[in-house]
Amino acid sequence: MSLANQRKKEPDVVRQKLLDCAAQILVDRGLANLTVQAVADAAGVTKGGLLHHFASKQKLTEALFAEKLRSLDAEIDASMAADPVAYGRFTRAYVRSTLRVGQTGPCPCAALSVSTLVDPALRQAWRDWYSARLQRHRDTDGAPELQLVRYAADGVWLEDLMAPDSEPPIDRQALFSQMIDLTRKR
Template sequence: MQATTSSRKNPEMTRQKILNHTIQLAAEKGVSGVSIQGVADLVGVSKGGVFHHFPNKQKLLEEMIAELLQRLDGFVDQAIAKDPVAQGCFTRAYIEATLQAEPDEVQLWSAISMTILTEPVLNNMWMRWYQARLKRHKQTDDHLELKILRYAADGVWLTAFAEIDDPNETEHMKQELIQRSYFKSSNKQ
């Protein structure tokens, strides 16, 4: 009963806990592993408590993706702010985010990837985010070489995610892709 009383006093904190535990479940089990009851059990609220914040599972998953994309935006913006070279800055940030070895970031990407691969509505949210970032960075990252590097990062991620590759090789590939993003641009695209 303590969790319920605490939840009533701070609904925003409860909402955030629900989102965080949804991310955890999606990262571990994919979309099919996310259930309202499972999230409620992890948070320590009733199913009704989850429904108070999210009217259904689909809305919960959509909010989860929105939360993850917001976190991803922050990560990408920080990486770009630290990058002294404008050309390719988004691509390097994308590669860093995609092939991040930190546990929290791996969980974030796993949750996004597991979800967007299986849910068209959520895939559309991802694509809108990605297209908006490409549009935003058109002057610095609209080059075929950089597009190929982003695609390669996705392939390396898939290989690492499927545990076909070892983490040292993934790190080596990440560094190689980042290094290749520093090239002399010609007008050919």
Template structure:
């Protein structure tokens, strides 16, 4: 009996490569360029190999979105753990996370692209955001803090299109002061 060639299986590594390559293609070329063939080729697997992990392009896109959302959530949690001041903690973490990652062309940009292009993903984002705000209602439920989060979203979206934000540093300083409760009118 001959010895068959056995390829070492690395399902977790292959799945990670598929997610990362799909995300990068979405950032670099747009969501329309995320095809089964393109992601499989970029990941060094066959289309069948991709379909083994994700039964359809939509399943892949959904998985990329959930992976990015998990990464974003982990970043927020880490930032909140590092902030000793409870009032506004979640909003400050959200602001710094969005603004640190928004213009890098990486995970946060991919999250934006996926949300903007897919109505069910926008709904998942809205549900995730509402759950986040609900969990932190005791420390982050004010008009000023809501305004800070919405402004952060606006800056994030303007970064996505590489639109320069006038007075970005002043805006950031103002939003940080609002989230710290040190905002003075004007």
């Protein structure tokens, strides 16, 4: 009997390890280096083992994106739960998650998020998530000034991705404070 047949099968654990390794490859090496073989090697499984869980690189990428959206959802929900002011609550949570004030290092989902610009399936997943959140919070976050704040947060995120390393960093805390101030009713 082979070792594979003796080992306890834990498909959920293997699937999560594959997603974790794919995320780490994205952070360390970028989307261009996210290959089925690289993820399989990093996870210590065969390419066939990876393909058992994800039929293609596209399916792996979509699953990773869905996981990042669930993580973003949880982060935003936790931030909203701690915010006692209803007006602009979602927008403030979105700004906190987008600007990542006080956090260092590359955003684990940056390379994946950029993929929404060229990958129709990921773009649709983002649109669906964002539209659902806006619909859910339309009574508290539907004002045009709050939409402008969310657009500004997206602009900061894009600037982070596009700015050359030699450019002085933006004052995140100052931007964050100004954006949060704009979400308060006057």
